[in-house]
Amino acid sequence: MGTDFAAFCRSRPIVSAALHNRLMRNHRRFRMAEGAELVGRQGNSVEMQVSIPLDDEGFLGRQCPECSLLFRMNAEDYKALPDDLTLWCVYCGHHAEHSEFLTAQQRERLLRAVGDLGMQMVSQSLNRAFRGLSRGSSGCSVSITYESRPFYPRPLPGISEEPLTRIRTCPGCHIEYAVFGEHRYCPVCGRLPAESVAFDALEAEKARLEALEALPGETKALLREQGGFTRNWVDTMENLVGVVEALASSLFRAAVPNADDLLRGKGNVFQRLDDTADLFVAAGYADLRISLGPDTWQRLTETWATRHLFTHNDGVVDQKYLTRVPTSTARLGQRLVVTDDMCRRALDDTKALCEALVALSP
Template structure:
């Protein structure tokens, strides 16, 4: 309203109301990759896409999570850190605009006050400087860079990935090999991770998560690879979803289709070690690592009681990687033989 003490503030509010668009840049890493995060609550997998390819190759309508295959439109893939950065930048902009308007109102009010009277009123706005926010710090460079053989989109992950974020292509043989490489590289970096984090508790917790993720990625990489090989077999019968997460069930399906079971390729000791790893992955994925009766029965692991939490060690993950790699090579030979006329 005209002549009001708060004309400038009200005008600023009307300008901001529903019509303000802000351009808030998101920083790339030093190699030109953009941080992305799967929007599926059960996944939240973080990865990177080369910024040029995110702009030129990735479609607005559909982006694929490299880990779980979840799809969503391109605006849904900001990381939680980026979302927080945008929120703070928007609040900073709004508070800055309102602060300036209130300062102008105060100046106009002060100019209208009579001078020389017995009572003098002055208005002062304690305006803080508008905060200039830096973009969130880029995550550590991803250790495994991948180029999709179909659309040539370039992306990067830590550990295992299975789907191209641009086209969704899953090249099972390439992805398995790259996933194994990524897991080993992550384990090799444990010393550097410990050295880079000053707080000892934080460092050890980070290392624990790194090792546990390595185990889960190794089992999942084998599962996806076995699934892809299985559907290529001429006599393969339909399999339930995630059948190859179960070592015994996967071996049964494979034997029915190729006349070769997992036991034809791994010793009893190796199969027992792999069974423990598969069951530990199940606990990490579904019970946060807490041991239950099902784990004790299926793993034959006598080190734990129900209610305890499993301890996954680096050497155990390396052993699991070696075993799934050995079995994967054997399955590839089985599949090649089965396709022969």
């Protein structure tokens, strides 16, 4: 594990204020596990410092109190942030005071340290209460026996959370963080720029294709037989259109002052390639069809038509598809076949389209 990261656990007093004062005067008499120590007091609270082990990359785990998903942050970046930081969940966008983002394992470690302190505080109270009390006094019908034993804290639980696989850098604040799924937010800045989300989504689609190809032969054969590969390729086609729709809509609304007026009554206009290009041209921007060239634009048109066919007609070729893709050799009523090569080519073309859309922005 990497260097420990100091965390503070402020527990509410469980004894009287007088005992609390004695506690702080005699704190050296308490045995604390390695990684935990009393460092002072604040009002009626005890201030305890508990180290949180980092992973091998120097990252600190965070867990959203709303969706319970884990992400990680570069500990050096995290320490440099203000104490009153409001942290964002990278997945669901929930934001709250950063101490609310303790992981389950970190919380267990902190509570163990607090519990050890509490046990010793109670033991000291009992020692004082029974001090000088005679045992088995004559005339008493009850005999009280109390034996004080030294307390030895157990080692604090370690931290063994999911290791990170890819480090992200926020384009705004440049903080480093790691995620374990699709995300839309920087833990410090909040909502990520639309272009970051788009290109990340394209990388995810590429990674999914690569993961399928990397499966063992027997598993691949089983998935292929059950249609898993075909379903994945169709999903990729549908997802590519969604990526462009979200990016184009965000960029257009940010760049065009009267965007709402221009979009009123046009429905899901950013799902339609030529209509999207026409919108930007009407707003004074370059024509995407010219920027990308006729060959790329034609292939994109085929991808969009394929997506529409599977979304609305289960992939069965209709006249609308043949009108949009006049070069297709498919026949009316035939079910279209999507392949890995088609997906990879569509990914490359869609990435080029996203780059062209970003280049339109002022």
